[in-house]
Amino acid sequence: MTTPIPYLDLAAQLRPLRKEIDAVIAKTLDNCSYCLGPDVAQFEKDFARFCGTQHAVGFNSGTSALHIALRILDIGPGDEVITTPQTFVATSWAISYVGARPVYVDIDDQTCCIDPKRVEQAITPRTKALMPVHLYGHPCDMDPLLAICKKHNIPLIEDAAQAHGAKYHGKIAGTFGLMAGFSFYPGKNLGACGEGGALVMNDPAQAARARSLREHGSTVRYYHDEVGYNYRMEGIQGGVLGIKLKHLDAWTQGRRRVAHRYHELIADTPLQLPIEAAGAESCYHLYVVRHPRRDDLKKYLEANKVGCALHYPVPLHLQKCYASLGYKQGDFPVAEKAARECLSLPIFPELTDAQIIRVSEVIHDFFKQ
C-alpha cells in the first residue's frame, strides 16, 4: 500500500501557521473589522512593498481586481482587449464584464504564454489594452510586448494571478504594465483562507479610483460618484495574507526546488517539460508537462494514487460561453495542442523528496508498459 500523493495539500501549509492565523482571526472578530479595516490596509502596504509598486488595492477576488483595472481605463462596449486563449477563464471575464471583446492571440509552445510575435497583427483601431497572463507562474516575454504597446500607445495590464514573485530579467512580475491583478484564491502561491485579490499600480489617481470602485463608487459614505461594486477584501483575509506573505519567498524557493527535482528525475521520459525562458524565473504555480497520451497518463497516475490536474483542457475560444465571438477549432493551433497535451503534476512547497521520487517512478512505469 503506497500512501496517496495529493495534487495539492493546503493543510500542510496551514499546520505550522495555525496558531498565528487563529490569533489574527480572533483579533478581527473582537475588533469587528470584517470588511477592509486595519489588517487589509497593512497587507496592502506590505504587498505593494513586496511587488515594488507604489500602491496595492485589496479586492474580494482576482477576477474583481482585473475587472476594475479595465474599468479604470474606461474600456467598454465596442472596444477590444488582446489576450491569450490558454488561461483560466477569469482573464476573459474582466474583458466581458466591461462589455468589451476579448481578442485572442496564440501562445508560445514552450512557455504557453502569449506569443509576442503574433500580437501586432491582432491590433485594430478598437484595441484598448493588452492583457497577457504569466501562465503557470512563468513570466511572459515582456520586452517585445512592452515595445508593441509603446509603439501603438496601448496600455498593458498584467494578469499576475499565478505569478506572485516570478521574475523577468530580475524584475518582479506585476511591475511591467500600467496595473497588474493578483489572486489570493486558496490554491494560488499566496492564498487566503477564502477569496481575495489585489490590483497593484504606481499611479495614485488610479489607486484612488480602484478604492472607490471596489466600495460602491464612493469615497464619502452614501455619496456615489460613479456606478461601483461591492468588491471589498474581508478583514480576516487581510490578516491571514499578512501572515502568509512573510513566507512567500521561502515557499517560492520550495516550489522551485520541486520543479528542479522533477527536471532531474523525468528528463529522460518522452514528456515535454516546462522550461524557463532566457531571463525568466518562474514561481512554478503549476508544473505542467505535456504528452499526446495525456489522458492515459492521467488515468495511470490516478490509478497509482498520484494526484494531477488539467490546466486547461479547453481553450477559451472554444468555450460555449464565447461561441458568439465566432472563433472555431483550428484558429489557435498551439493553444489547442497545449490544451490536449497538458497535465499538471503535484507541486507545493511542502512536497517531500520521497513524494517527488514516487511521482517520477509512476511516470517511468507508465512509459515502460
Ligand SMILES: *Cc1c(COP(=O)(O)O)cnc(C)c1O
Ligand atoms: C485564479 C486566476 C484568476 C482569478 O482569480 P480569482 O481570485 O479566482 O477570482 C484570474 N486569472 C488567472 C490566470 C487565474 O489563475
